[in-house]
Amino acid sequence: MRLILLGPPGAGKGTQAQRLVQKYGIIQLSTGEMLRAAVAAETPVGLQAKDLMANGSLVPDKIVIGIISDRLDQPDMKNGFILDGFPRTVPQAAALDELLKKKHIKLDAVVELRVNESALLDRVEARVAEMRARGEEVRIDDTPEVLAKRLANYRTLTEPLIHYYSERRKLLTVDGMMTIEHVTREINRILSAIGAVEPKGGAKAAAPARKAMKAARKTARPAGKKAAKTARKAPKTAGKAGKAASRGVKKASKKAGRKVASAVRGGKAGKAKKTGKKAVGKASKKVTKKRAKR
Numbered sequence: 001m002r003l004i005l006l007g008p009p010g011a012g013k014g015t016q017a018q019r020l021v022q023k024y025g026i027i028q029l030s031t032g033e034m035l036r037a038a039v040a041a042e043t044p045v046g047l048q049a050k051d052l053m054a055n056g057s058l059v060p061d062k063i064v065i066g067i068i069s070d071r072l073d074q075p076d077m078k079n080g081f082i083l084d085g086f087p088r089t090v091p092q093a094a095a096l097d098e099l100l101k102k103k104h105i106k107l108d109a110v111v112e113l114r115v116n117e118s119a120l121l122d123r124v125e126a127r128v129a130e131m132r133a134r135g136e137e138v139r140i141d142d143t144p145e146v147l148a149k150r151l152a153n154y155r156t157l158t159e160p161l162i163h164y165y166s167e168r169r170k171l172l173t174v175d176g177m178m179t180i181e182h183v184t185r186e187i188n189r190i191l192s193a194i195g196a197v198e199p200k201g202g203a204k205a206a207a208p209a210r211k212a213m214k215a216a217r218k219t220a221r222p223a224g225k226k227a228a229k230t231a232r233k234a235p236k237t238a239g240k241a242g243k244a245a246s247r248g249v250k251k252a253s254k255k256a257g258r259k260v261a262s263a264v265r266g267g268k269a270g271k272a273k274k275t276g277k278k279a280v281g282k283a284s285k286k287v288t289k290k291r292a293k294r
């Protein structure tokens with residue numbers, strides 16, 4: 001499984017990445033962690049990154065792309081990975097596409113954790129308190145002032161990636177305002193639905209038809225009425241297996257006050273899978289368009 005976790009600081013990317021690591025035995029690649037290690041070890045990269053990180057600026061694309069490229073070449077990558085904190089800009093995403101193509105690696109999905117911005121400061125404060133309680137060193141960029149800058153950077157430089165991956169039909173959005181447990185469950189559910197992981201107890205027991213039906217029961221939640229309609233249409237055009245594909249339901253995140261899409265590319269076989277993907281692609285695009293309008 002090869003994933004990207006996308007979301008602002010405090011969205012819970014690190015927490016969810018660790019859970020995925022434990023469940024699927026894949027590697028978490030956090031550019032933030034790698035850079036902090038480089039700063040601590042005072043390597044040339046660390047020395048270049050130190051001040052930028054401390055004031056909440058991004059480290060130059062070239063540096064992080066180099067770090068990721070080297071890391072992807074290592075043998076422990078073969079079981080899969082989760083990119084956490086990378087890519088963070090459109091040029092980084094384009095460079096990653098190139099790298100993956102060159103290395104013959106296929107990305108399964110980009111999971112966006114959508115959160116209410118007003119909750120982020122509280123979350124980061126909670127993280128600081130927990131780190132202090134564990135006797136760990138607190139990140140110097142976890143202050144309200146620096147957080148404000150990191151958030152502004154996220155909005156201007158990283159948020160365009162939502163459109164980028166939605167266009168490429170890779171984007172799956174999860175309501176990150178739910179409890180940690182709920183978010184984990186939702187991520188696992190959508191990963192099963194797109195076939196990135198085996199559904200619990202699924203593969204061995206289920207005959208192909210049953211597998212398709214199982215996928216059918218899983219619901220897709222594209223944002224907005226139109227998107228939901230698009231997803232609902234999918235089964236009609238996909239024949240038998242297609243009935244197993246996406247169904248759309250609308251879900252509003254009350255806390256966030258924003259619509260949250262949890263798009264699932266459903267369907268386990270042939271056409272169904274393609275149709276499901278198509279539906280989600282459309283749904284994702286609509287989410288992006290909606291945001292652009294806002």
Ligand code: AMP
Pocket residue numbers: 009031032033035052053054056057058059060061064084085086087088092141150
């Ligand atoms: P994080 O741990 O992901 O919050 O990252 C901490 C800091 O490391 C960020 O504020 C940036 O200064 C730097 N950083 C991490 N990942 C990247 C990236 N992909 N591109 C540029 N800077 C990064």
